[in-house]
Amino acid sequence: MERITSFSVDHRLLKKGLYVSRIDGDLITYDIRMTQPNVEPAMNPQAAHTIEHIGATLLRNGPYKDQVIYFGPMGCMTGFYLIVRDLDLEVVKNIVKDVYEKIASWDQEIPGAKMEECGNYTYMDLQGARQAAQYFISSPWEHQYHLLEEK
Numbered sequence: 001m002e003r004i005t006s007f008s009v010d011h012r013l014l015k016k017g018l019y020v021s022r023i024d025g026d027l028i029t030y031d032i033r034m035t036q037p038n039v040e041p042a043m044n045p046q047a048a049h050t051i052e053h054i055g056a057t058l059l060r061n062g063p064y065k066d067q068v069i070y071f072g073p074m075g076c077m078t079g080f081y082l083i084v085r086d087l088d089l090e091v092v093k094n095i096v097k098d099v100y101e102k103i104a105s106w107d108q109e110i111p112g113a114k115m116e117e118c119g120n121y122t123y124m125d126l127q128g129a130r131q132a133a134q135y136f137i138s139s140p141w142e143h144q145y146h147l148l149e150e151k
């Protein structure tokens with residue numbers, strides 16, 4: 001089998017940041033890399049699940065809701081994928097900043113965290129989610145570039 005594109009990026013070189021990782025027509029996949037892979041601690045899955053619920057709710061209620069296709073955690077727990085239709089890096093940077101700032105100070109009920117709304121509704125960690133979001137936005141994301149151009 002062929003090695004898929006996202007495995008072809010040397011993860012030893014990745015820092016925390018926001019990356020364009022795929023372009024498929026007008027669909028753009030951004031990697032929101034929240035911790036440095038294999039160096040810094042990854043998120044705990046409950047925190048990631050909580051970020052997914054809050055983040056998806058904010059994105060789907062925000063000004064670009066019609067262009068947000070998907071938001072969900074990477075299996076390695078070092079960040080999130082954000083798939084959008086036709087939004088460039090500068091716009092997405094502001095969207096991500098806004099959403100993560102709101103997650104970092106979230107003090108409301110976790111959206112969608114009821115038994116009828118989620119497949120594992122008690123599997124949440126709001127404090128961990130807030131900390132992980134705060135960590136991500138606490139220092140400049142100096143590493144923003146097009147992964148495909150690095151190759």
Ligand SMILES: [Zn+2]
Nearest residue numbers: 049118119120
């Ligand atoms: Zn859920």
